[in-house]
Amino acid sequence: MSGATLGELADVAVPFVDVEATDGAMARVYLDGAQVAEWRPAGARKNALFVSERAQYGAGVSIRGGIPVCFPQFGPGALPQHGFARHCRWRVVELVLREFVLLELARCDLPAEWLERTAAWPHDFQAQLRVQVGGPSLELTLQVTNIDSVPFAFTAALHPYFAVRDAAAAQVHGLAGLTYRDALAGGAEFVEQGESVLFPGNVDRVYYSAPDVLELRDAVPGKRERVLRIEKRGFPDAVVWNPGPEGTASRADFAPGDERQMVCVEAGAIREPVVLEPGGVWRGTQRVVWPF
Ligand code: TA6
Numbered sequence: 001m002s003g004a005t006l007g008e009l010a011d012v013a014v015p016f017v018d019v020e021a022t023d024g025a026m027a028r029v030y031l032d033g034a035q036v037a038e039w040r041p042a043g044a045r046k047n048a049l050f051v052s053e054r055a056q057y058g059a060g061v062s063i064r065g066g067i068p069v070c071f072p073q074f075g076p077g078a079l080p081q082h083g084f085a086r087h088c089r090w091r092v093v094e095l096v097l098r099e100f101v102l103l104e105l106a107r108c109d110l111p112a113e114w115l116e117r118t119a120a121w122p123h124d125f126q127a128q129l130r131v132q133v134g135g136p137s138l139e140l141t142l143q144v145t146n147i148d149s150v151p152f153a154f155t156a157a158l159h160p161y162f163a164v165r166d167a168a169a170a171q172v173h174g175l176a177g178l179t180y181r182d183a184l185a186g187g188a189e190f191v192e193q194g195e196s197v198l199f200p201g202n203v204d205r206v207y208y209s210a211p212d213v214l215e216l217r218d219a220v221p222g223k224r225e226r227v228l229r230i231e232k233r234g235f236p237d238a239v240v241w242n243p244g245p246e247g248t249a250s251r252a253d254f255a256p257g258d259e260r261q262m263v264c265v266e267a268g269a270i271r272e273p274v275v276l277e278p279g280g281v282w283r284g285t286q287r288v289v290w291p292f
Contacts, residue, residue, distance in 0.1 A: 017092060019101050021134040027101075030066075032059060034090040034103045034129045036160075037066035041136045041290035048138075048228075048290055050163040050262035054255045060114060062086040064253035065161045065262070069142060071127060072154035074239075074270045075183075078120035082159070084108055085127060093128070100132040106147075124148040139287040146276040153275045157239060157268030158286045162228060165220045167260050171196035172240050174214040180205040181271075199263060202244030208271045210238035216265055227291050232267035234284035239266035 020026040021042065028038035037055075038047045051065030062068050062082075070082040080087075088108035095101045105127045108118060126145040132138070140158055164170045173196045181189055183204040196217070197203065216228040232238070241264040248254035267286040274282050 015089075017095055017101050019095070019099070019131060019133055020097060022098050023135055025133040025135060025137075027131055027133045027138060029101055029103065029131050030057065030063060031090050031092065031103070032057070033062050033086040033088065034069055034105065034131075035063050035066050035086065036131055036138070036140065037063050039133065039138045039288075041138070041292075042134070043292065044290060046163070048163055048288075050161040050258075052254050052258050054253050054258075056253050059089065060087050060110060064251070067140065067158055067160040069127075069129060070155075070157040070159055070268070071142065071144070072121050072123075072125070072152075072156065074155040074157045074268055080114075080117050083121075083154075083156075084110065084114065084118045087114060090129070099134070100130055103129045103131075105129075121152075121154070123150075123152040125152070136290040136292060137287055138290075139285060141283055141285040143281060143283045144274070144276065145282075146278050146280045149278055151275055151277050151280075153273040155268070155270050155273050156284065157235070157237075157266045157270065158284070159239070159264060159266045160286070160288070161262045161264050162216055162218075162288075163261060164216070164218045164263050165223070165226075165261075167199045167242050167263050169219045169221070170199055170263050171217040171219065172214060172263070172265055173217060174211050175207050175238065175240070178207045178210060180207040197240050199242045201242075202247055203240055203242045205240050206268065206270050207238045207240070209236050214238060214265060216263060229289040229291070230265050230267075231287040231289070232285060233287075234282070235267035235269050235286065236272070237268045237270045239268050239270070240264065241266070 023042040025042040071085040073083040
């Protein structure tokens, strides 16, 4: 699997769509992976999402940053890590320039080696992602429909990389007292003892049955704290992740020091797979509100 930098793609048709609200809020969504790579709330000058300068773009490649869609598997398992949806080309079903874009994935046109790797989940499905911007908010809804003749099960997540001024000073609030699975402790479960989750280095946790509103507090000494409100509906679980210096060093599409500029706070259906009967429809939403 190979990718190209954004610069290398400059001369060819760039495979993304921009949604721009009348108030100036905008989101850029790449069709490969239905991946939002840029979100500027109304009045904001910068991308509120982190994207590495070493991110790769193109067919089969998931951009390092933005908001990858993890489906039909979150994390490792029978399928490649985080499933195949983030590696597939989605198609635009509807684009209302001033409001939203709706993308769809029903079959994955992937390179041959990838098709073999999707064999572990051979189901007929339809996935749609609706991306809406306006004012201070960005809202993503993932909808999955079973168009197969048998039930199927999946796990899923929306995996935003939020840009922070210093991850070492950032905090996620709202998870106190919850049970979490710690990937850094071999998947052992613990109860969150802290008032907030901090990011002194690598942190990789799935919090079960998390509240539908969390806060990402982006604090820097001497500057006003920025509190990003992160809401979800339909997704029971929440994930917090920072790769730490070892995690960025071990991935070619991260630059050294990137771990200080990002924190992932994800909405997921992870602990209990979603089981859909034929004709069944599932929806999960994540909405983020930028502070002014
Ligand atoms: O959501 C957290 C996580 O599952 C971590 O375990 C980490 O691997 C991260 O996702 C990114 O995964 P990726 O395959 O994109 O490197």
